[in-house]
Amino acid sequence: MENKDLLEEAKKYGFTQDNQVWLKPFMNFPARQVGDVKEVEDESLQYFAFRFQTFQEKVNALLEKISTSENKGSFLMKVLHLKELVEKYDAIGDFEAIYHQLTQAENEIKVAISKNxxxxxxxxxxxxxxxxxxxxxxxxxxxxxxxxxxxxxxxxxxxxxxxxxxxxxxxxxxxxxxxxxxxxxxYQDKQSLLNRTLDKYKALIAESEALKNSEEWEETTKKLKDLQNRWKEVGGNLPRKTSTELWNTFRKAHNYFFERLKNKITVTKTESKDRFFEDNLNKKKQLVAEAQGLLQLNTHEAVKQAKELQAAWKKVGPVKGEESDRVWEQFIIACDKVFEVSSLEHFMRKKYPNADRNNHVEQVHNRINALRDFIKSDKQELEVLETNLGKLSSAPNNDAFRTMIQGKIKNFNRKIKTKTELIELFKSKLNKEVTG
Incomplete structure (x- = not known):
């Protein structure tokens, strides 16, 4: 804008008085002094008109940014700040037009903010x-x-x-x-459970260590076998390294005692020892026979007597190797059948709370199907164990872990065998009922 035009614009919105430069009143804002006349009045008016142009350019630049921005809300405070300057910025010009421009921008921003x-x-x-x-x-x-x-x-x-x-x-x-x-x-509960499991294993190790030098051969053998059973019952999911270390320590104490027992038997092997083993075998065979007849009783009574027989078994002394394994296998399978039937009945009561309304044949079929599902689950666990065993290197330091896995595989095979025999038993009863 030429100086002449700038002066005319300045006189349109401002004036000088008493050597001062004033902005004329606009809207609800009264006239106010924006500066002083330095030397020439017209030049002072032009100076403050030029300041208005600078202010107008700043406003125009902001409005341009707003029009091209997706985030218009970020400019609201800048617009409000410029509106505040309208009533106090030292310049001469059409502040009313700027005020309306900024007000329109403010309203548009607020609408955009509301939508956002x-x-x-x-x-x-x-x-x-x-x-x-x-x-x-x-x-x-x-x-x-x-x-x-x-x-x-x-x-x-x-x-x-x-x-x-x-x-x-x-x-x-x-x-x-x-x-x-x-x-x-x-995870806190899980850690607490792991800590409790760890404490149980350590307690069993401490008991084993206290017994390994015992001279009470028969009593200590029963105690150590009891500790082995209790070890199996602890379960838990400790880290593999920790589990292996605990098992090695536990097994070392037992091996130490049984190696001493073996040497004792070898050195002092007598006919009385043979009779001792034979008597124990006969006692255990009698317990096997009693255990095998428990399925004829009601479930509650069968479980009770199975536990009593297990307690009696622990009181019987050792039996020679192969006979010991064979009679033990017979006994544990007979007891397992009782406990499996008890677990099965508990499962059936939960899954089929109104099963007593069904006919007997349907109830038996339901039990057979449940056992098949349990076997399927056991086989999946067995497959994982066998896979892990196959991957285990033949290094000597893996012997303890290999033995543990093999023991678990043996247990699962026994479980599967037990459930399979129960299925055959149910089928046999079913056939007798159908044909009878």
Whole structure:
């Protein structure tokens, strides 16, 4: 703009008085002094008109950015700041036009903000619903990753109406915290269980160490075998390295005692010893016979007597190797059948609470099907163990672990055999009922 035009523009919106430069009143704003006349009045007016041009350029630049930006809300404070300057910026010009420009921009931004906040609210409600749907999940790893992703999406989502912010934020936070508290409690319980399991194994090791030098051969043998049974019953899921180290320590104490027993028997081998073993074998055969007849009793009584027979078995002394394994296998399978039937009946009562309304044939079929499912599960476990055993190197330091796996494989084979024989027993009874 030429100086002449600039001066005319300045006189249109400003004036000088008493050696001062004034901006004329506009809208609801009164006239105000914007500066002083330095030397020449017209030049002073031109100077402040030029300052207005600079201010106008700043406003135009902001409005241009707003018009091309997707995030218009980020410019609201800048617009409000320029509106505040309208009433105090030292310049002469059409501040009213600028005020209206900025007001229009402010309104447009607020509309955009409102729309964005509605959109953000919809997004956040969706994220809340997704988080709430995951609250009760037990897939700890996958759900943790999903909730972390939801958190990132939540952070990336813009603000919503302030009146709803606290409520929405709390609802999302609570949904996420419910899961992570459950996860924390789960792993704390798991660790507590592992600690209890570890303490049980250590207690059995301490008892074994205390017995390994005993001269009470018969009594100590029974105690150590009892400790071995208790070891098997502990279970738990300790880390493989820890489990192996504990087992090696436990087995070392037992091996030490039984090696001493073996040497004792070799050195002092007599006819009385042979009779001792023979008597024990006969006692155990009698216990086997009694155990094999338990399935003729009702389940509750059979379980009770099976436990009594197991206690009696522990009081019987050792039997020679092959006979010991054979009679023990017979005895444990007979007892296992009792306990399997007890577990089966418990399962049937839970799965078929109104099963007594069904006919007997259907009840038997249900039991056979349940046993088949149990066998399928056992075989899957067995396959994993056999795979692990096949992968185990022949290195001597793997002997203890190999023995443990082989023991578990033997137990699962026995379980499968027991359940298979029970199926055949049920089938036999069923055929007798159908043909009879």
């Amino acid at each position: 906040r509605d959109k953000n609210l919809t997004t956040k409600i969706t994220l809340i619903e997704e988080a709430e749907a995951l609250q009760e999940s037990i897939d700890w790893k996958e759900t943790t990753e999903k909730l972390k992703e939801l958190r990132q999406n939540w952070i990336k989502t813009g603000p919503i109406d302030k009146a709803l912010t606290d409520e929405i934020e709390d609802r999302f936070k609570n949904a996420v915290e419910v899961f992570f508290k459950r996860k924390k409690d789960f």
